[in-house]
Amino acid sequence: MSYGQLNLVMLGVVAIAAGILAVRARVGARWWLQVALAWVVLTVLTVVFDSIMIAADLFRFDEDKLTGVTLWLAPVEDLAWPLAAALLLPAVWAWLGTRAHARTELERQR
Structure with missing residues (x-):
C-alpha cells in the first residue's frame, strides 16, 4: 500500500x-x-518542519x-495528517462542547 492510498483511506x-x-454540534x-x-497553518508548519527534519536526515x-x-x-503525502487533524480535532471539540452544554442545561432544569 502506498502512502497516498493509506492517506485516502484515513482521510475518508x-x-x-x-x-x-x-x-451534531x-x-x-x-x-x-x-x-x-x-489547516493552512498546520500545513505550513508541516512543510517547514518536515523539510528541516528530512534535511537533517532524521x-x-x-x-x-x-x-x-x-x-x-516534504512529500505531498505527508500533508494528509495536518488535514486530518484540522478536520477531526475541532469537530470532536465542538461535539464535546455541545454535549457539555446540554448536560449543564439538563442539570439546571432539575
Whole structure:
C-alpha cells in the first residue's frame, strides 16, 4: 500500500467522522472558516518542519511508495495528517462542547 492510498483511506474515515460530529454540534460557516485557517497553518508548519527534519536526515520515506511530488523537501503525502487533524480535532471539540452544554442545561432544569 502506498502512502497516498493509506492517506485516502484515513482521510475518508476522518472526513465522515468530522462531518457527522460537526452536524451534531451544529457548527456554522464561521467554524468551517476557522478550521480552514487552522489547516493552512498546520500545513505550513508541516512543510517547514518536515523539510528541516528530512534535511537533517532524521528520517526517510520509502521512495517506491511516494508520488515524487514535494513541497520544499516534504512529500505531498505527508500533508494528509495536518488535514486530518484540522478536520477531526475541532469537530470532536465542538461535539464535546455541545454535549457539555446540554448536560449543564439538563442539570439546571432539575
